[in-house]
Amino acid sequence: MRPTVHDIAAKAGVSLATVDRVLNNRPGVRSVTRDKVERAIATLGYVRDVAAANLAKGRNYPLVFILPEGDNSFMRGLEGEVRAAMARSASERTQITILPVPAFDAQALVQALWEAHQRRPAGIAVVAVDAPEVAEAVKQLRDTGITVVTLVSDLPGSGRDHFAGVDNIAAGRTAGTLMGRFTGGRAGPIAVLAGSMLVRDHRERLEGFSAVMAEEFPARQLLPVIEGQDDPVLVEKLVRALIEREPDLAGIYSLGAGNRGLVAALEQTGKSKTICTIAHELTPHSRAALSSGTIDAVLNQDAGHEVRSAIRVLKAKADGLAVIEAQERIRIDIFLKDNLPIEQA
Amino acid sequence: MRPTVHDIAAKAGVSLATVDRVLNNRPGVRSVTRDKVERAIATLGYVRDVAAANLAKGRNYPLVFILPEGDNSFMRGLEGEVRAAMARSASERTQITILPVPAFDAQALVQALWEAHQRRPAGIAVVAVDAPEVAEAVKQLRDTGITVVTLVSDLPGSGRDHFAGVDNIAAGRTAGTLMGRFTGGRAGPIAVLAGSMLVRDHRERLEGFSAVMAEEFPARQLLPVIEGQDDPVLVEKLVRALIEREPDLAGIYSLGAGNRGLVAALEQTGKSKTICTIAHELTPHSRAALSSGTIDAVLNQDAGHEVRSAIRVLKAKADGLAVIEAQERIRIDIFLKDNLPIEQA
DNA sequence: CTGTTAGCGCATTCAG
DNA sequence: CTGAATGCGCTAACAG
Numbered sequence: 001m002r003p004t005v006h007d008i009a010a011k012a013g014v015s016l017a018t019v020d021r022v023l024n025n026r027p028g029v030r031s032v033t034r035d036k037v038e039r040a041i042a043t044l045g046y047v048r049d050v051a052a053a054n055l056a057k058g059r060n061y062p063l064v065f066i067l068p069e070g071d072n073s074f075m076r077g078l079e080g081e082v083r084a085a086m087a088r089s090a091s092e093r094t095q096i097t098i099l100p101v102p103a104f105d106a107q108a109l110v111q112a113l114w115e116a117h118q119r120r121p122a123g124i125a126v127v128a129v130d131a132p133e134v135a136e137a138v139k140q141l142r143d144t145g146i147t148v149v150t151l152v153s154d155l156p157g158s159g160r161d162h163f164a165g166v167d168n169i170a171a172g173r174t175a176g177t178l179m180g181r182f183t184g185g186r187a188g189p190i191a192v193l194a195g196s197m198l199v200r201d202h203r204e205r206l207e208g209f210s211a212v213m214a215e216e217f218p219a220r221q222l223l224p225v226i227e228g229q230d231d232p233v234l235v236e237k238l239v240r241a242l243i244e245r246e247p248d249l250a251g252i253y254s255l256g257a258g259n260r261g262l263v264a265a266l267e268q269t270g271k272s273k274t275i276c277t278i279a280h281e282l283t284p285h286s287r288a289a290l291s292s293g294t295i296d297a298v299l300n301q302d303a304g305h306e307v308r309s310a311i312r313v314l315k316a317k318a319d320g321l322a323v324i325e326a327q328e329r330i331r332i333d334i335f336l337k338d339n340l341p342i343e344q345a
Numbered sequence: 346m347r348p349t350v351h352d353i354a355a356k357a358g359v360s361l362a363t364v365d366r367v368l369n370n371r372p373g374v375r376s377v378t379r380d381k382v383e384r385a386i387a388t389l390g391y392v393r394d395v396a397a398a399n400l401a402k403g404r405n406y407p408l409v410f411i412l413p414e415g416d417n418s419f420m421r422g423l424e425g426e427v428r429a430a431m432a433r434s435a436s437e438r439t440q441i442t443i444l445p446v447p448a449f450d451a452q453a454l455v456q457a458l459w460e461a462h463q464r465r466p467a468g469i470a471v472v473a474v475d476a477p478e479v480a481e482a483v484k485q486l487r488d489t490g491i492t493v494v495t496l497v498s499d500l501p502g503s504g505r506d507h508f509a510g511v512d513n514i515a516a517g518r519t520a521g522t523l524m525g526r527f528t529g530g531r532a533g534p535i536a537v538l539a540g541s542m543l544v545r546d547h548r549e550r551l552e553g554f555s556a557v558m559a560e561e562f563p564a565r566q567l568l569p570v571i572e573g574q575d576d577p578v579l580v581e582k583l584v585r586a587l588i589e590r591e592p593d594l595a596g597i598y599s600l601g602a603g604n605r606g607l608v609a610a611l612e613q614t615g616k617s618k619t620i621c622t623i624a625h626e627l628t629p630h631s632r633a634a635l636s637s638g639t640i641d642a643v644l645n646q647d648a649g650h651e652v653r654s655a656i657r658v659l660k661a662k663a664d665g666l667a668v669i670e671a672q673e674r675i676r677i678d679i680f681l682k683d684n685l686p687i688e689q690a
Numbered sequence: 691c692t693g694t695t696a697g698c699g700c701a702t703t704c705a706g
Numbered sequence: 707c708t709g710a711a712t713g714c715g716c717t718a719a720c721a722g
Contacts (some may be wrong), residue, residue: 004715020717028691051396056696090347090392173683180565181641185529212683236667254714287706296526316353329687338518338557342671349699360709365701373707397699400714694721700712706709 003044011209012040023048043197060093061315065151065307066102066126072257073283073307074303075127078152081307094311097121104199106131113137122158123147123314125164127157130200146270147317149310152301153201164310166301166330168201172255172333175278177179178297179209180217181249182276188250190250191242195230195256203256205280208324220250229260235261251276263289282335290337300333348389357385359464368393391436406660409461410496411471412650413448417575417602419648420448423497426652439656442466449544451476458482468492468659470509471651473500475545481605492662494655497646498546509655511646511675513546517553519677520623523642524554524563524596527621533595534566536587536687540575540601550600550625558649565595573603580606588614596621608634626679635682645678 009019012193014037021029022037029037040046054104065082066088068075079098097119099113115139124141128150129132135158137322138148142159149162179190192209194202206225213222226242228235235258243249243265254262254273259279265288266272272294279286282300307327316323335341354364359382366374367382374382385391398565411428412418426442431441443462446457451474459482461469473479473495479502483493487504494507524535525630539547539552551570558567571587573580580603588610589596597620599607604624608631617639624631627645634640639642654673679685 002715006715016695016716017693017718018691021692024717030691033692049400049688049715050436052400053717054700055394055400055700056697056715056717058717091395171683176682177681177683182526182529184527184531208683222716260571326596326687331425331686332684333676334681336519336522336679338522338553339515339677341676343672346700350701351699353692362702362709363707369701375707379708394699397714400716401700401702403714511691543721566693665693694719696719698717701712701714702712703712704710705719706707 002049003046003302004049005046008037008040008046011044012037017242038321054093060095060125061318062119062121063094063096063122063311064099064119064121064334065096065310065315066099066101066109066112066116066124069100070103070125072103073319074257076279077283078127078307083306085307085311087322090340091289092311092315093212095155099296104196106134109134110137113141117141117144117146121146122318123149124148125310125314127151128153128158128160130198132153143274148316149313151306151310153199155182155200162310162313162323162328164306164313164328165171165201165329166332168204171280171299171301171332172205173212174208175205175253175255175297175299176209177216178334179253179276179278180213180220182278182296183220183250186250187247188221188248190251191223191244191246191249192225193239193252193254193256193262194225194227195258196227197225199224199256202256209255228256228261230257232258232261232264234258237261239265242268243271243275249275252276254279257281259283259289259295260285263294266294267303282333282340287340287343290335290340293337296336298335301330302328302333306330346390347394348614349394350391353382353385353389353391355647357382377561384689395644399438405440405665406468407466408439408441408656409444409466409469410441410655411444411446411454411457411461411466411469413472413674414445415448417448418630419626420604423472423648423652426649429649430656431650437656438658439658441656442515451479451540454479456483458486462486462491467663468494470494470496470655470659472496473505474497474504475500475543476516476621479503487592488583492659494658496651496655498532498544500545507652507655507658507673509658509673509675510546511677513549514553516552516554516644516677517648518557519553519679520550520598520600520642520644521557522561524621524623525558525565525599527623527641528565528595528626531595533593534568534591535596535598536568536583536591536594536600537570538580538597538601538607539572540603541572542570544601547601554598554600572645573606575610576601579603579608581610582606585611585614588620594622599624602626603627604628604634604640605630608639611639627678627685628650632685632688635685636679638682641681643680645680646675647678651675 005019009016045215045237099112102108109129138158150160152165226238277295278297279295280299282298284297313323350364352359427559444457447453454474483503495505497510499508571583622640624640624643625644627643631643
């Protein structure tokens with residue numbers, strides 16, 4: 001049987017309360033007594049039963065998730081994962097509130113952060129917009145003792161406690177290697193389709209992609225970046241124009257959202273099989289396009305992992321516990337039509 | 346505040362004991378009473394606090410992991426993950442024993458299963474050897490009420506409760522698509538290097554790979570399978586001979602272990618950059634070869650996920666709970682040099 | 691500074 | 707068939 005607080009109280013010749021004080025290093029214990037207790041803890045190899053402790057404490061973690069509104073499939077999937085976490089609230093002792101904000105709107109985000117603050121949560125997870133006023137708001141939150149983690153898109157210089165998202169430079173490099181090798185057999189230039197260069201993750205993906213293309217495939221021509229604002233309608237128009245302009249186009253790297261428009265343009269111009277297409281985020285649309293062969297590869301960040309990781313970190317930091325950084329690192333998944341995961345309900 | 350057993354006892358006008366009987370549907374309750382209680386449960390929206398229940402029960406799960414011995418890096422990594430799980434035993438209420446057995450030895454495995462049986466564990470996880478006597482042993486274990494999950498390599502027809510491993514046909518297909526596309530720019534045949542065709546996962550990978558090559562890249566010549574017995578020394582010899590025999594070799598798909606020998610042969614013959622190489626399992630060796638460019642892609646199964654999943658399933662089945670199959674599905678990871686995960690300590 | 695006591699939410703004797 | 711009482715391992719008043 002594992003040793004309990006009783007065992008160590010007996011061994012040290014003190015009461016439960018004193019043991020508890022030492023365990024949670026609260027004040028009010030003579031250092032002699034403390035030593036006795038600590039020795040007992042060590043020799044018995046005591047480890048605290050966290051479940052029992054939480055039960056006794058009745059601890060729970062009020063958390064706020066600030067997520068962008070809009071019909072971006074990835075973001076809706078992310079929200080779904082947060083809702084799934086809400087369903088687990090009971091066993092995880094969390095109580096999660098979702099605060100929706102207009103996408104790419106720094107002012108609105110600052111406002112939302114303020115609202116979140118009012119609720120005095122233990123922690124906040126936020127899909128950040130990369131603007132100084134947002135960073136400032138985050139700083140203030142942290143000064144109040146609220147833990148903040150950025151989700152999907154980071155906000156360096158804000159002092160956020162943690163970033164739950166992928167290394168987007170590495171993602172861009174991965175896309176570059178795949179693109180270079182997949183198009184190895186044919187000539188023609190390659191186009192890059194972004195959402196907006198004002199967003200940090202998009203900038204970083206481009207950086208990684210361009211670097212690999214320059215290093216490893218210097219002969220391949222890279223067309224100037226096209227910005228589709230993550231809007232399917234605009235994206236479709238732009239890609240149609242692109243295809244007309246560049247009849248010999250070998251590949252398209254879509255590093256943002258709005259892939260519905262991209263797929264439509266490729267399929268309706270009959271170019272879906274001849275242009276190598278690499279996109280980001282596994283959504284119902286990109287998944288279908290991958291299956292049909294219109295998209296050749298999808299780089300994905302697992303939204304479920306990101307949400308669960310954010311919650312773990314938020315709870316740990318709220319308790320002043322250390323986080324195993326390596327364990328919380330979000331991987332870049334590569335999906336081909338052959339290794340698609342089973343469709344969730 | 347969440348409703349507790351007290352609330353539902355009060356609401357239904359019965360005692361705690363009766364509520365408990367209904368909750369755990371034990372006998373000895375009139376159906377009228379049962380109905381009353383069930384109605385109270387429903388209207389209050391009661392959900393059981395599993396942590397508290399486990400505390401009260403003092404439940405724990407004795408588990409046995411049967412793992413192959415030998416210096417196979419992947420298997421050693423797997424063992425490491427089991428040991429990591431052992432370190433978490435306290436909080437997960439598990440007590441795990443590792444039983445090492447000689448690799449690929451059906452007789453020894455049957456013996457080990459018997460030994461495991463003696464310990465009367467709640468569940469057993471086993472890296473299966475695909476032999477009828479092993480299947481028979483597993484069947485008998487299950488008849489005793491012990492849950493059995495196969496790990497990494499499956500054993501269909503044994504009635505095992507669950508398989509914690511990847512879809513190896515899909516893995517082979519993924520390798521096929523990558524190989525076909527990566528070698529798109531050049532001519533030459535492709536070789537397949539297996540451990541042994543007597544092992545199920547190797548057979549399945551070959552099946553998937555061959556299928557995709559035939560369907561999608563029919564012009565590409567596939568050389569007869571070479572069997573290296575997962576032995577680095579033998580593998581190196583065979584690959585050297587292969588390279589000499591086929592000077593125009595375009596690619597090698599290594600679907601088993603012993604990649605140290607493969608890498609050595611490629612590097613020492615100076616062919617590492619000209620032959621497209623795809624291998625399985627991310628180990629220190631394959632990782633280094635991926636970084637240096639000798640290996641072009643590694644397909645991986647996350648041993649940590651497999652172990653954690655196996656434990657979750659073992660515990661759930663031991664409690665007669667349902668398993669969310671989709672959640673326990675192990676993904677096929679694709680690693681290029683660009684998206685390698687951070688090295689663990 | 692230290693000890694006593696009463697729960698947290700649930701399961702389980704043992705009486706009735 | 708049903709209920710009262712006790713305890714799992716830990717924390718938190720409240721006394722001393």
